[in-house]
Amino acid sequence: MAAILIVDDDVNILYLVKSQLQQEGHYVYQAENGTEALKALEDHVIDLAIVDVMMPGMDGYELTKKIRGLHDLPVIMLTAKGQIQDKELGFLSGTDDYIVKPFDPKELIFRINALFRRYQKRSSLVITIGNVKINQQNFEVQVGDRTVVLPLKEFELLSYMASKPNQVFTRNQLIEEIWGLDFMGDERTLNVHIKRLRDRFSELTDDFGIKTIRGVGYMVEVQNK
Template identity: 60%
Template sequence: MKILVVDDDPNILELVSIQLNQAGYTVQKATNGFQAMELLEEELPDLAIVDVMMPGMDGYTLTRKIRAYADIPVLLLTAKGELEDKEKGFLAGSDDYVVKPFEPKELLYRINAILRRYDKAVDVFIQAGPLKINRQSYEVSVGKKVLLLPLKEFELLSVLASKVNTVFTRDMLIERIWGYDYEGDEQTLNVHIKRVRGKLENLTGEVTIATVRGVGYKLEVASI
């Protein structure tokens, strides 16, 4: 997934970019609102992180412009925590905010929470090759074959299928399926991956879950 980070402070810009890269995201960087809009026109990100206090075009104005241009979530970075500033951010169209100084993990938690909400709100139907996923009926199908999965297995397959050939880190999958406050271990993810793989094999040979050693997993669709 691609995230646009907009901040006129080079130290904050670099810190956030490093944290996002380590979490498996691709990062676009902009130092002001005008540069951010140029990047948006070139390639649409999955989410934008916008600093409020920027010269030329502040974060509130940029948020309104982003939301008018595309339906992508916006997370505001602000040094102010007053209720009035929060209200201005939400009225501008932001989905959430983080007050500076912030812990990098808090930023990642909020990003994952926003992306989960958007996944459920936007991607009702997902298709990966012959595989069709209906998030309303919770059905997975290939042609006339229909597969019903337990909820966590369904959510896991849905996340992987939402971005074919995109590697999801193990931490990203755990946070998006079980939540950032999950206290279990990675063995739970391993078990669920194994179960989904087995059921996919019985459904179609064209869609597989590949292991990217030391990183995570991705869904692959065989080319015909």
């Protein structure tokens, strides 16, 4: 679960985006202008901001510049302006992504997830669970003094789940994150990769295990010692 700030003077947009994000399990803060947004960022730990461009007083471009100067978090601009020069202004202000209204709320969720992956890889290249180190820079897994090199999809699947240990991921969520929205296969591909990871690491470490949550999906379960 992430804490996400929505900044928009349109209450309908605030309600729409808030509802969609809450369905995904996120905690949502709202602001109707730049001043409220900066106050929320000062008072709370925010993981991502969604900023409208056209707002009274401080517009989205100026707000994004201020966010960039004070915080290290992803920013998505949400705006009715779709001209290339408007997008250029947005990216020059420091936004990470740009979505034009009207938009599909599901597309917003996909873009948020993509940004979190990008920031996570940038800020935490090595995931550590007990004596296991998952290095996302050289795609190696170190178990004690032993180095394990995994096939790419197995590595991506393990590192994605291990980045949030003890969190349950649905099968659809894992397929979308690792294989993409255009994947033409089915859940059997995911199940095979999970089985291979279990077989590999059950013999190497007892610091974590991959647990099946019946009817839902999987999680990396950290063993308490």
